Amino acid sequence: MINKIGLDLYGGDNAPESTIQGAIFALKNGILKNSELYIIGNLEDKTVFQGHENVHFIEAENTVTNETKPTQVIRLKNSSIYKGCEMLRTGDLDAFVSAGNTGALLSAGTFIAGRLEGIKRPALALALPGKNNKPRILVDAGANSEVKAEHFYDFAREGIAYAKFMDIKNPRVGILNIGTEEEKGTSTVRDAAEILKEKEDIDYVGFVEAREIFGNNFDVLLTDGFTGNNILKTIEGTAYYILDELRSTVNKGGLLTKIGALLMKKSLYSLRSKIDYRQYGGTFFLGVNGHLVKAHGSSDSEAISNAIYVAQKASSENLVSKITL
Structure with a gap:
């Protein structure tokens, strides 16, 4: 089974540098073995991922900040958080990792990806x-x-x-x-x-x-x-x-x-x-229709890499299916 892991390029105190370096570390150390990584954002220099055929790029804007209200993200359809949660909903991603605005991420997960039945x-x-x-x-x-x-x-x-x-x-x-x-x-x-x-x-x-x-x-x-x-x-x-x-x-x-x-x-x-x-890298918004991983706002490259790891592990074990209804 190939796991499709999405990574928000933006969000967090150290993005996008920490996000890029965390992804590179995960790739080089086999964390993303048997997985496809989808980097969601506007990465101008894609050569840093040269040689990694399992990396894909989804264009998105950096429009969700710490000041963005949770209800606003639903209207920001070109933002990285919106696109990541939309891909969860459609099944184009098995997991989505973001160190962005907690409230906005929860709102997008709840109303865009959707809630699990019975939750x-x-x-x-x-x-x-x-x-x-x-x-x-x-x-x-x-x-x-x-x-x-x-x-x-x-x-x-x-x-x-x-x-x-x-x-x-x-x-x-x-x-x-x-x-x-x-x-x-x-x-x-x-x-x-x-x-x-x-x-x-x-x-x-x-x-x-x-x-x-x-x-x-x-x-x-x-x-x-x-x-x-x-x-x-x-x-x-x-x-x-x-x-x-x-x-x-x-x-x-x-x-x-x-x-x-x-x-x-x-x-x-x-x-x-x-x-x-x-x-621990990241924590889960559970009850959402998909594996939504919230990385710490001050995540460095090590934390991002570990967040990718837990997202990949959750996808492989289908954590969402274990929530009893």
Whole structure:
């Protein structure tokens, strides 16, 4: 089977350079073996891809910016995001990767590529690091700032599919709340819990507090997109703050401190890699009719290459088909 992977040339803080270099890296390292790469944008110098017969070019404009409202992208029919999602809808692409405007990408995915049958709310599913090197899946990580209780069932099915894609068997589902007691939280999360309790296809384990995000008592964590995105950015900020403070402490320390840091260097690099978004490359807008991959806005070439990898892997395993209806 030949996978057709689309790549948005634009979007992101480092585009188009990071996009081009990420694509070249993926091609040279066999990530796109048995795949066709469709670069969507206006690439004037196509010679950088000379010798790669599986690369195709789709002309599109760079008209979606961070200021573009989600509803506007539907009218920007020559934009790279619109064309990528349109190709998903028609089956001309199996997956589409973009580091562009999150809201615009979700809007295009929902209204141009279309929703899966039985799904009311597509969501952004994200893999977080967890204990025992086992990822935790966060849904929604930023797509839907306001949700209803019934949408948590969609999020659960999307999160379970992604968890299985990440080799987690029999995923357990929890809802983020301010406490584990059933009477805690907003009416939305309490109603959502009652809905999930009745679903035989969901292994619902109850409420989960934020301090247990990296724990072992769940695999998929559900919340609204506003909360989920703030959790993600808080984790990133806290992690990098601790690493910076540790680096500063070592630099100011004496000889024994520096020797100790040198002995721990391998372990510290391992810790850093666990919290590095580039390792995961991209996250999925699940519930969309196709594999829509959102790369981090500040993606460099390594992150773009990894986003291409997860798009290719999702296409090969047909991740979308694993979302139960």
